[in-house]
Each structure stands twice: as C-alpha cells, then as structure tokens.
Amino acid sequence: MCGIVAFIGDRSAKDVLIEGLTRLEYRGYDSAGIAIIEKDKIEVFRAKGKLSILKELVADKELTASIGIGHTRWATHGKPSYENAHPHFSNHIAVVHNGIIENYLQLKEELIQKGYDFKSETDTEVIAHLIDSLYEGDLFDAVRKGIKRLKGSYAIAAISEKEPDRIVVARYDSPLVIGISEDDVFAASDIPAVLNYTREFIFLEEGDVALLRKGSIKIFNGEEEVTRESKHIDWNPVMAEKSGYKHFMLKEIYEQPRGIIDTIRGKYSLEDGKIYFGEIDFERINNIKKIVIVACGTSWHAGLIGKFYIENLARISVEVDIASEFRYRNPIIDEETLLLPISQSGETADTIAALRLSKKSGAKVVSICNVVGSTIARESDGVIYTHAGPEIGVASTKAFTTQLVSLFLFALFLAQKREKLSRDEIKWYLGELIKLPEKIELVLKHDKYIERIARDFINFKNFLYLGRHYNYPIALEGALKLKEISYIHAEGYPAGEMKHGPIALIDKDMPVFVLGTKSEIYDKILSNVEEVKARSGIVISTVTEGDEDIRGKSDYVIEVPSCIDELTPFLNSVVIQLFAYHCANLLGLDVDQPRNLAKSVTVE
C-alpha cells in the first residue's frame, strides 16, 4: 500500500529516491513522484502510471539536491492520476503519505474555510495544508501539532524549503523505518528500499515523530523525546534483486529450498530428537487451552494447514480466522488463548487489529513473520521469524512455504513440550523434514514441463482446484495464485465438497487441477477424479512418483517425489506456483505487479 522514501545526507537525493522507489514499487504502482530541495527551492516531479514514466521524466535532469522525499502510490482516495500523485504541497511544504486519514473531509472543510485551495482528491493534500496552517517557523513543531489532528493511519515524510536541512517523518499504523549510514539518513516504508546503502535500521513506534538531519536523528513520542535502538538487518541487497530471473516471483519460487533451510536452521537437533524455540518462553504459554490463528490471503492458507499440524501433532484445539472477519465477530479470547498471527510483511492492517484486540482480552501472542522490526513482530510476546529474505513479487511464494515450515516445527515443539510425541517420533519427523529442500529442488526441475502444460490452458476462462486434508488449503492457494496474477477465474474446493455444488460446473471448458499426491485419503481423491472425468472435465494432477492410478485417469500429470502426508503441501505448492506463474507470463501479464494489488495491505 503505497511506498514512501526520504533521504538527507551526502548523496544525490534524486538517485537515492529513484532507487528506493524502484525497490518499493511492489507496494503500489498507480503513480509516483519525488520532491527535492534544489538550491533552496522545492522541485516536484510526478507521473501517473508506472515508475518507469517518472524515471524517464527525471533521467536527464541535472539535480544536485541531497534532500528529498518520494512516493509510489496505491490509490485509496482519488483515482490514479497526475493530480493525485504524491508529493502534495502547500506553499513551501511538500508531503508524502502512506495510509488513510479517516477525518480528512472534516479537515478539508476547515482548511477550505481558511482559504486553502485543493488540487487533488487525496486525503494527503489535507496533511500538507494542515501542516502549512500550523507552521510558525519550525517544521518539526508543525508536524507534531498536525498529527494530533489526524484520525486514521499514516506514515508521513515532510520537507519545507524554508528549512532545507531537515526532513520530518511520523508514523501511526503504517510502517516506517529509518536507515542510518554515517551522515546519510534514510526513511522508508520497507527495508529493501535502502538496503543498498545501509543495514542499520531504527523501527519507529506508533505515534513517533522524527526529525532527520545529516548524521542526526531526534525522535519524539507525544511530548517526550525517546530513544529507539537500531537493529542490524542481515538481508543483503542482492536478495532484493532479480539476479537474472525474468521476474521476482520466479526467483522467489526457486529460493524456497534455501528459505526453508534458513528458517529451520538452529531450531532442532536431529541427534537428540529435540526442537528448540529460544524465541518463545514456553512457560508463558504452558497453560493455553486453544490456539487462534489469524491471517489474510496466502498467510491464511498457511494457517489452515497449521491447524492440521498443531491439532494432529500437539493435540491442541486450533481455530483459524481471516483477520478481517475475526475482529468484527466478537471472538471468544481469554488468558488461556494463544493468538498466532501469520504475516509476511508484519504490517497487514487487519492482522494487526486482530492482534491488538486479542491482547486486550489477555491472550498471549506468538507471531510468524518475515520482517524483523515490523509492527506485528514488535507487538507480539514472541516471534518465529521466517527467513525467506525479502519477498518482492506481489504474489506470495517463499513466504508461504517458510510459514508452513515454521508451523510444522512449532507443532512439533508443542508436541514435545506437552509430551504428545516421543523423542523417536520427533526424530522421525525431523528426518523427513530435512529431506524436503532436496525434494523441492526435484519439483523445480519440472519448470519447463509445467510451462508447456500452462501453454495449453492460457485461453481458458475458469479453473477449479481440488485438494483434500493437508492439500485442501493448497487448492485455495492454487486458485488464488492463478487469479491474482493471470486474471483467470479460479476456485479452490475441498474435493469432497465437489458433489455438493461445484460439480455442476464441470464440463470440457472447466479444467480441474487436482492435488493428487499419495496420502491417507488418496482413494477418496481418486474417486473425485473419476467424478470429474465422467463429466468430460479435463484433469491436471500432481502425482507421487510411481503412482499409476491417478496418472491413468488424468489428462496431464506432474510428478513429485514421495514424502509423508504432512509435507505434501510443500511439493504441491511449488507446482501450483509455477503453473500460475507460467500462465501469467505466457499471457504477457505483469507478474510481479498484478493490477489493483499491492504487496502489503496496510489499510483495512
């Protein structure tokens, strides 16, 4: 949801801002803009559409400024247009903003009364005029006064040509990090934006306002000056580059074996049959009676599989909720509940709201998150970090499988603590788990073959994905991946439910993607495939190597190595990801930045 970046220091502001926006473009790509202070005057460059248009606009401009702010937009208030593109300005002040100002109409009315003229339909322009109306010679003071009037969520960066030596930033319910490298000071919505320049970051807390000057940072929260420790981030800039792949999504699909290895590293001993979760104080969650998983989208799908893992291995009852539903249904949460939010970004507004609501009711919170220092990570009692590295493609891939592996290990950890599994049983599961990255590598070898299959299907308008048990959520995930990047309509269903309705849709124009790997309930899936074939449906199936039964009944098969039931979702995931990727790529679509989407959804 919108990306902001700001810089003051010894470099070319134009270069830092454009580089930062390039890395933030996944957050929004409706328009982009920068404002810099060039020879004591604010210069603004804005363009509707992709960042490439802004890049062209500024490419041959000789700009020497070393202070500026930039923005890439995902439209909320007002359509994508030049007028609505940030930065917005008011007299000598320019502002970029990520978030939603809920009381903007009331403020706008007030500011119009004061004589301000609005040029855009955005809520951000209200912030610019509001700061200007409160300005008495000190930008920091004006922003601090201004944010007291705002209701809603914001990450803001503001500059004034009257004070060309400073940037003021503020955050509330929208992410903002500050990067530091000697005299260079950066602010950005997300770490990858400035990873090329620094790995030292300060994570602002809710309500923080910071004054950034060359080599200096001052942070206030309310009336108090506060100290925020910086953290070293061990991601490297190459992780946020395509490294020869055509798209980030493809690169990230290929990074899954590595992501899984990094995520489980240090958390187990195969020899002892033990799981270690140093980051979780088990005594604090010892008495929990139930676990509630909250998440959105793909992370919610991971949660659905997590329920199987935890209930099956640790015998604790688990509810899984879509975060945006959970918060509005008066959920039953108390001190004996463990809330388990799952989020790649750690900034998804609905998941944060669910977390806060549960904490108020006394729940303990252990989250699964990919971004160190993100809001969800900071507000949880314990965090299980997925070590997927930065995920740039809008469609989640490696974040998903590293969430799954974290859930699997966490289930084993709970089973160990509650003595539901013996040491030998845990050893056995671990033995299977560590073979997984290699098995995923084998699935990746089918890439070209999956592309060939995709070629036969890109002109279909609808798709049905079927899976059962551990792979029912993969059916949901397969359908989500396909629709979000290829715009082909798809639905995911638990295969057993097919005859309760969706079977009516089956004919030669409705291909069915079956997650048909061997499992305890394999025979049931086989019957579902027969039901589809009996109605002239076209079937693409994943099959376990050596399995001839589903192969004989399917029109296309993709073979995956054999593994225990619990781990089949990983192998099937890679197949559905590659299939969706190739459909979108063959259709010539923008795989990494599909229309209408943004990477992290920081608004409700």
Ligand code: F6R
């Ligand atoms: C789909 C996708 C989204 C996210 C969802 C939650 O490919 O990426 O559905 O999974 O927006 O995001 P996080 O995990 O950052 O909370």
